Amino acid sequence: MMRASKTLAALAAALLAAGASHAAAAPVxxxxxxxxxxxxxxxxxxxxxxxxxxxxxxxxxxxxxxxxxxxxxxxxxxxxxxxxxxxxxxxxxxxxxxxxxxxxxxxxxxxxxxxxxxxxxxxxxxxxxxxxxxxxxxxxDTVALLVNLDMTRRAGIADEALQRLDWNPRDGGSFGRLIARLTRDEADRDALDPAFDKRRVKVFGYQTPAAGGMMGQTEWSHFAVSNGWRFQDAPWSQVLHYDDPRLAETLDWLAALPRRGVSATPQQLGRLGAETLFTMGRVAVVPIGAWMTGQMARQLKFPHAWVPLPVGPGGQRTSMMGxxxxxxxxxxxxxxxxxxxxxxxxxxxxxxxxxxxxxxxxxxxxxxxxxxxxxxxxxxxxxxxxxxxQGKTFAPPIVANAAEINEVLDSAMQRILFSGEPAGPLLREANRQARALAAR
Structure with a gap:
């Protein structure tokens, strides 16, 4: 009996040791x-x-x-x-x-x-x-323009011309003329035609995707920065510049596009989104992020091209690099x-x-x-x-309390871009709130 007990004890100890060894070897x-x-x-x-x-x-x-x-x-x-x-x-x-x-x-x-x-x-x-x-x-990732080549070629626009577009907040430059030529009403008149009917648009020349919040990554940041604007003095800086007139005039120009009939109104855009309207052939040009390349290549059934953003008044094109x-x-x-x-x-x-x-x-x-x-x-x-x-890029805003700041700026951008309210007063108040949040 004594010998059997010692044998069982030894076996139990061996099993416990084996179990402990197995537990120690369990992967993280x-x-x-x-x-x-x-x-x-x-x-x-x-x-x-x-x-x-x-x-x-x-x-x-x-x-x-x-x-x-x-x-x-x-x-x-x-x-x-x-x-x-x-x-x-x-x-x-x-x-x-x-x-x-x-x-x-x-x-x-x-x-x-x-x-x-x-x-x-x-x-x-x-x-x-x-x-x-x-x-x-x-x-x-960076941002570029996605263009329906069927529409540009039908309008007599050479592919090479898409590589050297320019933009300014006064008359839109060659980019503004491009999207006006690509816009078509139901009688197939473009937006440069005095008889153009902006109430009955068949194809919009350009579409801003959304309000864009504090970043405006694909929506407005590239236009504003090419116009000489900047988000802040440096990453984490509490000094934000959303009250700069150069941002205001950029947003006012974009906000005027639906009123001219060359972009969809919020009601026309609905829940479809800019990329969906482009895929449906309802929009000729959209700004798009690099992360959408594969998805759009698989979806699109017509000739298209990714082309550079337009050069701004400062003589350079630029994009957010996220x-x-x-x-x-x-x-x-x-x-x-x-x-x-x-x-x-x-x-x-x-x-x-x-x-x-x-x-x-x-x-x-x-x-x-x-x-x-x-x-x-x-x-x-x-x-x-x-x-x-590999060209001129800029970083997104990096600032404390970004979620609250984004809510403030997104509300202002919604009112500017989709309700047509003047940008200057709204941005001055939004920037005051944003700076206070950044310093909190």
Missing amino acids: QLRHLLWDASQRPMYQQCARDFERLHPGVQVRVQQQGWDDYWSSLSTGFIANTAPDVFANHLSKFPEQVDNGVLLDIAPLAQRDRVDPAAYLPGLYDNWSRQGRQYALPADW GIGHVIWKGTRHPEQAWQWVRYLGSPACQQVVAQAGVVYPAIRGLAEVALQAQSRLGADARVFLATA
Whole structure:
């Protein structure tokens, strides 16, 4: 009996040891959240590749649509259930920095010798503040014009002319004349014809997508900045310039387009959106972000081209250069493994996978060309986005309390662009409120 008891005790101890060893070997589980469904497959491939290199870590890539994404994250921060790693947007991360929910990865990046110069200029620094680093850049985007070539050719406009458009807030320049020529009423008269009937428009020459909030990324920022305007003195500066007359005159010019009949009114636009009207052949020209290239190439059944934004009164064309970054939730239970995953996401190995998908342009230098080749196989010649990125660009506004500031500015932009109220007084009051919020 004594011998049997000793044998059973030894067996139990061995089983407990084996169980403890198995528990110790259980892989770390990381959650990664993103909002773009088209990017999920490429990041799942990156996760599989990462897991082969890090057998002790498993990554679960999840996707949630933009409308629910940010409220879900906010709930997760409060409930202590946020994902370990998530895709972040420059318009959102200042508030997260202020709320202390992001991990400062600067010490880790220094330890592992991350080279900021590996990324396109400015992308790394966009995610920095006061010596802290909150993300590694994932991709970048610029804005161009998408043009229906059937309509331009029918109007006698040469393809080459689309490459050298100019704009000003007085008469619209050659861009203003272009969209007037492309606008057609039901009698097929363009908007330059004295008999043009703006009440019965068949095709609109141009369409502003939305009000644009504080950024106006595809809506108005490129016009305003090419007119000499700027959002703020520097990233995180409390000195905002939405009260500048150069922004007001830019917005007043855009707001006049529906009144002239060359753009749809809010009622005509409805819930369809500018891209849908373009796809339907109801609009000849729309401003569009690089992230839409693949989707539009698959949808469009008529000849089209992505062409540069018009040159402004200052003699230059310019575009906002945005992009997402991957960040780590400060409450993660696995900061080291989360960092290794973020480091891999920002590495040439993963970004090569991203490039080959042709959905977005990777942040690492030299890989945008790979993405362009992938897009060309879809029939999309989107070289203009890279050319724009290599020219004069500007960053979106990066400021504290951005969510509240965006509400203030979006309300003002709605009233200006869609209700036709004069921009100057509205922008002066909106800027006063925005500055107060930025300094709070």
